[in-house]
Each structure stands twice: as structure tokens, then as C-alpha cells.
Amino acid sequence: MDKKNQVPIIDRPFIAWSIAGLILFSVVTFSIGTLPNLSPTTKAFLYYSEIVVVGLFSIEYLCRIYISTQKLRFIFSFYGLIDLLAILPFYLGLFIDLRALRLVRLLRLLRILKLARYNLAIFRFVRAIYLAKEELIIFTIASFVLLFLAAVGIYHFEHEAQPEVFRSILDALWWAVATLTTVGYGDIYPITGGGRLFTFGILMIGLGMIAVPTGIIASSLSDVRRQLEEERLRKEVEINSTLSPESDTKH
Amino acid sequence: MDKKNQVPIIDRPFIAWSIAGLILFSVVTFSIGTLPNLSPTTKAFLYYSEIVVVGLFSIEYLCRIYISTQKLRFIFSFYGLIDLLAILPFYLGLFIDLRALRLVRLLRLLRILKLARYNLAIFRFVRAIYLAKEELIIFTIASFVLLFLAAVGIYHFEHEAQPEVFRSILDALWWAVATLTTVGYGDIYPITGGGRLFTFGILMIGLGMIAVPTGIIASSLSDVRRQLEEERLRKEVEINSTLSPESDTKH
């Protein structure tokens, strides 16, 4: 009850999801804006929708400043700066050369980070990743080692057969990335018997390794949920034993 | 015992699986029907098999209405409407222009949804997904953000080197989808060193993210099974303590 009152009107779910929708809309118009040969009508629509979006974000930004008790602290907070960066490029674009605008526009994507603000359930994720921190670091190092060994190996097998495709270890590294992630574009692949056998061996190891982070995160998430449940139960027991010293644990 | 008697004859396993088989059969004939250059014999076979299937489904539909105590409520229920939609297009096709028939036929696929009716074990799934609801929403949002960031990044790296392939952010988004899902058709891929390094980085993050829903569902399903087991045990204990007030909980 008292918790509801503390949430300012601008952070209520309805407003929050409307803003998320606006962010997605501006992201889509941004994407369409990069299409070549746009008709003047589309260009005009994109321009005016851009003005509307920036206008709404500006109003939201001013509201946030007005509402917050510690205005300066909000402006220089992480989300305060993102909110500013999300609208600033547009206003700067009015005065500075248009060429510069294109690069600045990429910063608009930071708006997306605002989505994270509206959801506290990320906490469980962060805790699960923190719990599995060491395993994930080892896995990352092991992945790098495997990628490099794969690259050197395939270079050794395929360089002579396909000198134009496997030109250097760098090309071989690109092959290793595309293969061990199982993307397999098909722009670069082994053709010799040795290279194919090596690919098979490295994939057997590599797929096992891809299975590892899944296993880590799965077991970690499961443990976090159990821990949180136990903490909740312990708190309830403590509250019960404080409120009624002769509670339901009695028979 | 009394539960068995409540199940109408049309929902007995044998009938249910026969109907499922019929649905699969009609789906296969529908697929074959889209092949070009069919022989007249095949066309005739497909036509008559269609009549038989629709006939059997019509009989089933009428049986269900006859059996149900609240006939109107069944007709306007979710499965009642699906049952009707599964046979209606055929009868409408007899009177209306044949051109329209082709589009209506897609509705026939809704028959497949009837398969779900025959299986109650879906409950555990639904509960596991409900338990992991928040994580799955965050994961979906994070996926969208990552896809878009990947698209903007690769567009930045590859647009100049391959203006015909990475024409706009929309093409880059298609690349991001095909790459981060590790499908990798090979119709669009980076060729510059920067683009390839970026692809590697984004794939390292992306594969970790694909591992997340697996982990979520695994831990969630495991927890649901444990919860159901505990509930079952608690009920047994309750029943025992009701039947025999001096049961094994006594010391």
C-alpha cells in the first residue's frame, strides 16, 4: 500500500510500457531511414514521427527532473544521462552540420537501455551470473584457447589445398568462429580429408563446450531460486516467532 | 474408477489417437495438394480423401454436440469453434467461388490444435513457463536489444564494403537473425576484418543468451516437478493424519 504511493506516476506500468513502445517505434523508423531510394512521403513521415518521439521524450525528461527531489543527482545519474543522450542528438542536429548527424544517431540506441529500468526481476539473473562467475571466466578462456587451436589446426590442413580461402591464421580464426558457433555460413570450409576429420574432432569438443555455459546457467539459476525461497522461509519463520512466540510450529 | 466413467466414449485414447492420425493424414494430403503438375489420378485421390476426412470430422462434431449436456456452451467453447472451423471451409467451398477456397484452407490447420485436447500433461509445461514468466520476458526483450545492436554494428562495418548486400539496417537485421540463431544460411555474411571481429564478439554474447532460456526452462521444469511431488506428499500426510490420528508424525 505505502509502496504504491512511493512509485511516481511516470514509473507506473502503463506509462512505462507506453515509453517502451515509443522506443521500439523510434528504433523501427531509424532502421527504415537507412533504406536507399525512400519516397519523399516516407521521408516526411519519418521526419515528423522523429519530431513527435523526441518531443515526448523531452517532456518525459523534464517531468523526471521536476518530480525528483534531488534534481542535480538525477541529471548526473546513469539513467539521467541516458535520458539526455536519447534526445540531445536531435537538438544538436538542428544546428550542426547534417553529416555529423549520422554518427550521433547511433547513440539514440542507448534509449533501449532505459527498458532495463522498468524491470527488477533482472536481479535474479545478475545473482545467478555472479554465482557462476568463476566458471564463466574459465569457460571464456577455454573458448579462446579452443578457437585458436582450431584455427592453427585447420590452417595447417587446408592452407595448401585452398591458399585463396585459408590465406592466414586470421582467415582460419574466422572459420573457427563460424564453425564452433555452428553458424556455418558456407563461405569457408575444409575440403581435404584431414581437414574434415580435424573439423569433426574439434566440433565434438566444441559442442561439449557450448553445452557447458548452458549447464552452468541452468544449475546457477536453479540454485538462486532455491536460495531466495529459503531466505523467504527463514524470514517468515523469524517474523512468526517474533509476533507469536507460540506459533504453528507447536503441536 | 468414477473418473473413467465420466470420460465420454469419443475421448477414449483409441478414438483420440485415431482422430489425431486423421488430422495428420489430412495435413499430408493438403501438403501434397500444393505440388505443381499433379496427375489426374492423384488429384482424384486427394479430392475423395478430403471428402472422407471432412465426413468423419463432421460425424465427430455432431457426436460431441449430442453427448454434451450443455450443447450451446460446447458449440461456442474454444474447442467447439475449432471443431466447426475445421470442417466449415469444405462445405463453404461447395457454394462459393473456388478461388477463395485456397486461402480458407489455411484455417484447416487449426485442426492440429485439437491434438492438444487429448493430453493433460501440458499442465506441467504451462506451470513451468508461468514460474519462469518474468525471466522469459526479460530474455525476449534482451534478445531484441541484442539483435538491433548487432544489426547497427554490422551495418556500420560492412555497408561500405558490401553496399549491395548490407543495403540498410533491415538487411543487417536479417543477418543478425540468421547469425544469432546460428542458422547461417550463407546469403549474407561479413567480409571485413572489423565485421568478422564484431561478429565473433556478438556471437559470444548471443550464444550465452541462447543458453539462458534453456537454463530457465530446465531449472523451472525441475522445480515444478519437485513442487508437485511435495504437494502430493503433503496431501498423503494430511489424508493419513485424518484417517489415523495417531500416525507416524507422532514420536
Add this chain to the structure above:
Amino acid sequence: MDKKNQVPIIDRPFIAWSIAGLILFSVVTFSIGTLPNLSPTTKAFLYYSEIVVVGLFSIEYLCRIYISTQKLRFIFSFYGLIDLLAILPFYLGLFIDLRALRLVRLLRLLRILKLARYNLAIFRFVRAIYLAKEELIIFTIASFVLLFLAAVGIYHFEHEAQPEVFRSILDALWWAVATLTTVGYGDIYPITGGGRLFTFGILMIGLGMIAVPTGIIASSLSDVRRQLEEERLRKEVEINSTLSPESDTKH
């Protein structure tokens, strides 16, 4: 101790792994034998190695009959028949036309099934799969439904743009298989905006579905291990309480 004595000499680990090695060797020579343009030396080597392998397997087969107390029961058991089928094609090949030999050779692969004989740890797998039986059935049905919906959808979007590639629902089904398993050969892929957006949506659902069996098997295997551990502990407690009636369960 008494367990060791029950294992016949032919099932001791050293012999068992030697036989497994022989099976792998014969499988490799079988593969090489399908290569076109083999040199006469290689052909001769393959022929004589085949004779040696079949000879050793024949000796093993006769040993097994000699050792078993119920000879007829062994001969007509599952593994007895496989052992016979693994050597019979060679002897039949000596008398019957050589053309027929090629098809019969495929039966030689059944030898591989013998590998399973040497390992009892498969039990935990079977139990885990049995525990998750219902979920796996639902998952299989859901996969079929999703595949078909994906095929119909992509046919709808791409048939007009690529009539030669997406000729019928059957081609679209092949696309659905290659895409949802993330194999992505690149022989067939969408080029229209609608088709690509549909592919994205279907992949988001499809990847989540591929995550499901992993989650099912992971949680199932974990539960099986816990069950077996509990059963072991319970037995130990029972044995302890039988041997020493005043054991540690006393207070």
C-alpha cells in the same frame, strides 16, 4: 568377488574393448570400400582385413554359444541374432550373386549395436527418458505442429517471389526442417521482407522449443540421480538397522 567370477572371460573389459575396436575398424574399412577408383592394393587389403574381422567375429560367436548354459536361448536372443547377422552376410556373399552383397552389407552395421552390450550405465538414461516420457511425446507433437505451421507460413510469403525454390508445401517443409534445427544449408531461404520477419518470429519460438528437451532431459537426469542416491541410502539404513538394532537412528 563372487560377481567377478560370474562374468565369462569373453565379457571381461579387455576383450570387450578389443571387440569394440574391431567393430570400429570394420566400419572404417566398409566406408573406405565405397570410395570410387580404389587401387588394387587397397582393394586387396580391404578384402583380407574383411576376412580377418569376420573370422574373429565367427570365433567370438562360437565361443559365446559354447560358454552359454542355455545355448538355444542365446542363439535366439536379441544379441545372439545380432551376432549372427554380423557375420552371416559375408558367408552368404561367397555363394550368392555379388550384386546382392551391396545391400546386405548395410546389415553389418548392426554390429555396432553390440557396443551397447558392454555398458550397464545406459540404465540411468533409460530411466531418465522414461521419467520424462510424457513431456518428450508432447514436445515431439509440438515440433511437428510448429514445423508444419512454419512451412505453410513461409510458402504463403515466398511462393510468389521464388516459385522455383518454394515450389510446394513440401519444399517449404524442407526449409522449415533446415531452419528450425538451425542447420541452415543455404539452399533455400526467404528473400521477401514478410518472409524474413516470419522466419524471425518462427525462430524465436523454435529455439525456445529446442531448449525444452534439453531442459527436460537435464532435470530428468538430475532427478534420477537423486532418486538412485536416496534408494541407496534407504537400503543402507535398512541394512544397518537389521544388522545392529541399536544403530544411530536411536536418540
Add this chain to the structure above:
Amino acid sequence: MDKKNQVPIIDRPFIAWSIAGLILFSVVTFSIGTLPNLSPTTKAFLYYSEIVVVGLFSIEYLCRIYISTQKLRFIFSFYGLIDLLAILPFYLGLFIDLRALRLVRLLRLLRILKLARYNLAIFRFVRAIYLAKEELIIFTIASFVLLFLAAVGIYHFEHEAQPEVFRSILDALWWAVATLTTVGYGDIYPITGGGRLFTFGILMIGLGMIAVPTGIIASSLSDVRRQLEEERLRKEVEINSTLSPESDTKH
């Protein structure tokens, strides 16, 4: 406290991570060195950076010998030999023919193994893999069997339609590897209806099998973490009961 003092200065985190950085740097310069058409400036840079890296590793190696109490035992230990092999090729390269250098250089990669030295958390991994040892062996055998069955099957279906692509079982095995790992380069794929249906069936089984090691490792890691937690708790209880004989185990 006393543990900190036992760690020699050369194994302190700062030094350890600097060395790891050096290893990565030398690996990158090694990769760049395989590029064709390098400018003389780059070649000179690579040469001098190589001298610096080998110099630093030599100093590290001598420090390790100086510090260790049992010098000979260190020199002939696993890591002592790797440390030597990481620098020896360079010094040998000064005297022996340059041609030989290229092959010896691959040994430099063994430096990467030194990374493992700095991290003890690998222990949990090793224990998890040891716990799931039998399942992983069965899985590996089953993978080989499935790969071979897939190869023979697709060869049967596609050999006649594509005699140039599916020339022998060896080509079919390469297809099986690329398909069942879902890499799908697109250099070799079925075109007949039978071959495609077979691919679908084999993929349904194969994807389920890829899910298995993930499940195994996930459940295994989860169990290891629980075991270690329980062992830690038991030790604490033992210490408590030793220190205070009237602790909470009393009733």
C-alpha cells in the same frame, strides 16, 4: 594469512594476469605473422615484439627455477616443461634452418596451457565431468553410431541423384558431421525427397542427443555444487562440535 605468504611473488594475481596478457599478445602476433604480403615495418615490429616476449618468458622461467626449493623437480614437472617448450623454439630458431622454425612454432601455443595454472576453480569442472564420466562415454559412443548410421542412410538415398557430391560413405560422413552439429556449411545437402525425409528423422534424433550432454553437465555441475556445500557444512559442524562440546547438535 599463512596461505598468502606461501604464494610466491610470481604467482600473485597481478603478475599472473600480466603473463596471461603477454601470452595472448604473442598469439595475436603469431597469427598476424602468417598473413601474406606483410610490409617490412610490420615484419620488423613482429620480430622485435617476439624478442621481447621470449625475453620476458625466459626471465619468468629463470625466476621460477630460482624460487622453487626442489629445482630439478620443477624443471621436469608438467608446467616446467611447458615453460621451457614455450621459449626453446625461439633459441633453437637462431641456430637451425629457418624452414624448420615454422613447424616448431606451433609448440608455442602450449604457452596457453599455462593459463590453466592460475585458476583453481577448474576443480569443480573436473569433478562434474568425473561424476558424469560414464554418461559422457556412452554419449560419445552413441554419437559415433548415429553419425555412421546417418552417413550410410544418406549415401543410400543421395548417391544416385548426386554421384559427384556423395561420392562415398566418407563424403556422407562429412555431411553427417556438418548436419548433426547443425553447422550446415551448404557444400553438401540432400536434394531427393527420401534424403530430405531421412535428414529430418536423423536430425530429430540428433538434436535430442546434443541436448543430452548439456543436460548431463548441467545436472552434474548442480550436484557437485550441492556436494561441496554439504561437505563444507559438515566440516563446520565437526569444527563446532570439537571446539564447543555442547553445541547445537545437543537436544
